[in-house]
Amino acid sequence: MPKAQRMAQMLTVAEEIFAEQGYLATSMDEIAERVGVSKPMLYEYFGSKEGLLIGCIHRARTELREKTAAAIAGAAGPEEFLRLGLLAFFEFIDEHRRSWALLRQEAAVAVPSAQEEVEGIRQQQTDMIGAVLASFTPEIDPLEAEAFAEIVVGATERLAVWMERRPSVGPALATDYVMNVIWPGVARKLPEPAPHA
Amino acid sequence: MPKAQRMAQMLTVAEEIFAEQGYLATSMDEIAERVGVSKPMLYEYFGSKEGLLIGCIHRARTELREKTAAAIAGAAGPEEFLRLGLLAFFEFIDEHRRSWALLRQEAAVAVPSAQEEVEGIRQQQTDMIGAVLASFTPEIDPLEAEAFAEIVVGATERLAVWMERRPSVGPALATDYVMNVIWPGVARKLPEPAPHA
């Protein structure tokens, strides 16, 4: 099997087993066996167990970025922008419970580079939110804009975990909840009182 | 040395080394050596490496609960309650950067029981917030109250991480930022328009 294809397969299997049993409880031999290949192949392609984990996170991160970018492309104002971004995020989580569990639970593992990779995902999001906020309210204190972006990301992430425990809550409702809490605080900062829906 | 005292010392040392190097990169031999005792003593008192980690988290959790309870004891209304609770949390983080790093980064490790212990801390907080919200706005949708509590906890946690990267931001300012974003959204749910400061 060609390298690229084999790597993708390894990531898929690893993601599944990591999510199932946890990073620590999973052995490379087990992953290798389920892939149908021997352990040194994993090391050939990913260097280490940690490298394999990072590969999983990285793939999810890329996918999330692409979906979010597509979703917000046509947003007209800050409210719609925020709403569409949040919705894209919650939908991604909803479709990828496995990878999401991996990101939140396993990846925060002591492994420093995996930590960085996860922080990279958050950075993607805070940057995006910070940028849109700054572009719509140019006179805002940059530090406060940054804090705001962090708050939104934290709130969203936490609500995503909560959503998993609450089957009746889907992406749309989760988005509403976050917007309900957060939007009034932002609207006050906008130049004109924002004629929101 | 008596058992209780030795255990406390072990927790202190373990917390420090875990926070420094990460859970995975730390060996029990190393902790034992730095405590000045042999490895089986750690197993005698904590059962496993995971047990030691859980001990660290549990101690921090207890301390946080006590400090928060003391801080909010005299709160007059929902706004003051929230503000004092947030402030107590950020002050705790500020004083315990080490344990906080441990909680956020290491404890989320694949180890399921450590995961539960950390979730317990969040549960403490969401319960508290949910309870106060329900008591002040009895007619609120319970699901929405729950979502709100999760949002506040997520936002707060994330902002605490951010605060560590931003030395100029202290507990007071962090509290302000969170309140600025969150309070307007809550105030709308209250029976009367809340004459906030």
Added chain:
DNA sequence: GCAGTAGGTTACTCGAAGTAAGTTACGAGC
């Protein structure tokens, strides 16, 4: 002064990460 126990140690086992060295499959060039 002896018994029981709290607090401690040395010296192992065992499992899993990581590696060295070698093997097979297979397309390109003659």
Added chain:
DNA sequence: GCTCGTAACTTACTTCGAGTAACCTACTGC
């Protein structure tokens, strides 16, 4: 239609750290 090179793969190790069995020691109450 053979052979050279390389991509894909394996077997058989080493090493390191979690966890344990078995043994030691000093103090306290009687």
